[in-house]
Amino acid sequence: MKTSTPALSIRLAGERGHADHGWLDSRHTFSFADYHDPAQMGFRTLRVINDDRVAAGRGFGLHPHRDMEIFSYMLEGQLQHEDSLGNGRTLSPGQVQLMSAGSGVRHSEFNPSSDEPTHFLQVWIHPRERGLSPSYTEWHPSPEHTESPKVLIISPDGHEGSATIHQDVDIYRLRLGEGQSASHQLPAGHGLWLQVAAGSIRVNGTPLAVGDGVSSEDAGLFTMTADAPAEALLFDFA
Template structure:
């Protein structure tokens, strides 16, 4: 981990890693058998797992409770089933959001016999325990498909975003080469940015795919794409 002025950078290669054959995963924070006391989460953000699921592989039915869980699909398809009766398949660019609340069981599988599935699995702690479990999905509206900055998840559901029970905003950034996007962090809040694709500059720090940058200093932050297109998720957390 390196610090650049008010930024803390967690490089992709510093993450935890496990390869089970059917699952190749990198853990930004402590998860399962990977334990790093310096990386237990950031504010309400508890998990960012970068998962590659082999054809036909997946997570069988298992329980969760009191966690806001969402998956952002990057490649392939993801088949979801749960104890609430939902049975869905999502495609790249879509997000599924599950509030585990008082308790839910679910499974996630790669339905393809030939193609891998690549997703980010993200967990955020809710602001209350024992909520009614629920499931929803987010997909970009036509005007959001290529937009440089889109709100995908929030507490109030504004601007076509999916809702979670936490004071959190999650923005999807998509930038063309040389393009920039700014975000203003209000006092008392924290920022976490996870770079998915491309190489970029974030307030003077050079970052590569899988790198993350965090800060708790109020002010403006700017992501600028390098010579290739960039995709990232930005978390603004209370």
């Protein structure tokens, strides 16, 4: 019996929204702030993927959030986080911070370097319920994760040492060398989003460049192969 290949919907990097504030250069996969496209309001409970570059010594001042799961995935430089829950952290490449804003929290994000820019992905996901108690969690790669092609970084129950999110989604970091592959089996009823953070990847043979995203609502096997050293986030929404 022949198995059909899952259908893919591609969101090209060059079609994203763009805001250049001088100190902040941001690319918006979905509608955000002054960028609005009714056809790009998110995917399932995924609401925001912002590809942010922050100049040295600059950042986002203290500001509020509520009823949103917000995580940052570091790509280059450092990011200093402080919030009204009393957390204060400085993140480095490959690390994740996840804040559940819940009933309300205030936080700031700042590039502490005097000369190096910071590059990170900030992702917003709707929680499964409103009014939760605010919380904060992190994921740091262990030595065995450094070169692992696929590792779980965020999940609803924190298994495998992942950060904990209040939504039915498993999120994986892919880190592939040239020619290296990783696979993911998407169950029936689930939805997949993959965001290329660095390099270039083919998903079931379809080429994607840095900044591209791809989604699918079809169950099946997804094979990701790097044409050049690559990094990506893979979301499996139940």
